[in-house]
Amino acid sequence: MTPSEAVLTRRSIRAFTAQPVEQATLARVLEKAQRSPSGGNTQPWHGIVLTRDPLRRLIERVAQELPKGREAFAPEYHVYPPELDGAYEQRRRGIGEEMYGALEIAREDKDQRMMWFARNFQAFGAPVLMLVHTPRYMGPPQWSDIGMWLQTIMLLLREEGLDSCPQEAWAVYQKAIREVVDIPDDHIFFCGMAIGYRDADDPVNAFRVPRAPVDEAVRWEGW
Helix, strand or coil: CCHHHHHHHCCECCCECCCCCCHHHHHHHHHHHCCCCCHHHCCCCEEEEEEHHHHHHHHHHHHCCHHHHHHHCCCCCCCCCCCCCHHHHHHHHHHHHHHHHHCCCCCCCHHHHHHHHHHHHHHHHCCEEEEEEEECCCCHHHHHHHHHHHHHHHHHHHHCCCEEEEEHHHHHHHHHHHHHCCCCCCEEEEEEEEEECECCCCHHHCCCCCCCCHHHHCCCCCC
């Protein structure tokens, strides 16, 4: 698979098969991903890779929080800026409607939408979940470095025939996560990443994911 093929076939997968993932495969991916760039070569990323019983225990613990609604939310950062508006907010809302449309869940069907939201915290059925954290004193440049590391991992997973879904949603339950997973107190919890093999027959893995044209993101000068 070429880098272009990996980029074009990568998408956030929200339905996985039960096929297990070999540890050796993930080790190979993560070893290569250590070549990801970071400012000053700080390499500020830390990951914990869960499967089987540790993953089951985490899912069961977080499930206890779901009935509490937003009262249980305790993210250590804003997943989206409170002032998000304009095209950015339109894109965020638009992708949600594309997904629920593919699932044939109407806007007014709040119960079904909440049931689907809960699948975030089952890692969408993936056999592997990686939890990502970093020292609290790290700033925006280092968070950017973590993003480059995660993208490198996601593209290398595609090379191996695997898929993924980066999930900042896990951040809202970081307190419950810390009860069952050893994350240092002086580290901030960032996100999860579901890893496995996509269910190609599930419509949630096939809906349209629009992207803004390049000219909305890039300005050319001197060309």
